[in-house]
Amino acid sequence: NAGVTQTPKFRILKIGQSMTLQCTQDMNHNYMYWYRQDPGMGLKLIYYSVGAGITDKGEVPNGYNVSRSTTEDFPLRLELAAPSQTSVYFCASSPTPFGGYTFGSGTRLTVV
Amino acid sequence: DQQVKQNSPSLSVQEGRISILNCDYTNSMFDYFLWYKKYPAEGPTFLISISSIKDKNEDGRFTVFLNKSAKHLSLHIVPSQPGDSAVYFCAASAFRKTSYDKVIFGPGTSLSVIP
Numbered sequence: 001n002a003g004v005t006q007t008p009k010f011r012i013l014k015i016g017q018s019m020t021l022q023c024t025q026d027m028n029h030n031y032m033y034w035y036r037q038d039p040g041m042g043l044k045l046i047y048y049s050v051g052a053g054i055t056d057k058g059e060v061p062n063g064y065n066v067s068r069s070t071t072e073d074f075p076l077r078l079e080l081a082a083p084s085q086t087s088v089y090f091c092a093s094s095p096t097p098f099g100g101y102t103f104g105s106g107t108r109l110t111v112v
Numbered sequence: 113d114q115q116v117k118q119n120s121p122s123l124s125v126q127e128g129r130i131s132i133l134n135c136d137y138t139n140s141m142f143d144y145f146l147w148y149k150k151y152p153a154e155g156p157t158f159l160i161s162i163s164s165i166k167d168k169n170e171d172g173r174f175t176v177f178l179n180k181s182a183k184h185l186s187l188h189i190v191p192s193q194p195g196d197s198a199v200y201f202c203a204a205s206a207f208r209k210t211s212y213d214k215v216i217f218g219p220g221t222s223l224s225v226i227p
Binding site for chain 1: 114116121124144146148153154156157158161201203205214215216217218219220
C-alpha cells in the first residue's frame, strides 16, 4: 500500500523555468491538498481538491496551478519559477474534509 | 497573522519524563484540533485529534488536552522515548461534516528526547 507518492524528491530550477510536481494516492480519497513548508513556518495550503474535476485556491495560490482529472492524481504546476517558491512541497489526501491527512514524503525545490 | 501558534520552537526532555507541547489559537470558530509528527525528510504523520466537545483525548502514550476558554491545547507524551524526537505540528479547523474548511497549521515545535 503506497499511500501518497510524490515525485520528484528533489529539484533545482532556474528562475523562469516551469515544472510539474506529481502526486498520486491509492487510497481512493476524495480530498487532496498541496502544502508548502518554509523554514520555521507551518504548512501553508496552496490548492486543494474535494474530488475529481473540482479544485480551489488555498492561502498561497499565486504562481501555481493544479488539475484533478482523476481521483488518484493531483499534479501541481509551477509556471515561471521564482526564488520565493524555494520550499518543501507536500501533497496530502484524506477521506474526510477536516484533517487526518496522509502526507507524501515531500519535494524539496530550489529556485536559483 | 498566525491563527495557530506554537510559541516554543524547540523542547528537550529526558527519556522517561513527560513531554508537554503547547499550542494556542486565536480563531474562536475552530472546533477540531489535530497533532502531527514529522521526522526529517518525511511527510507529517497524523498523531491524535480532539473535537471541541471534549477536553481530553488519549491514545497510548499521547494525550491531548483542550481548554476552550483559554483557546489552548497541549500534547502530553508519557513516557517520552528517543523515537519521539521529531517536529510536532498543531493544526486546527472548523469542523464541517459535508464541506471543506481549511486546516491551519502552527509553525511546529522540535522535540528532542535525550537518552
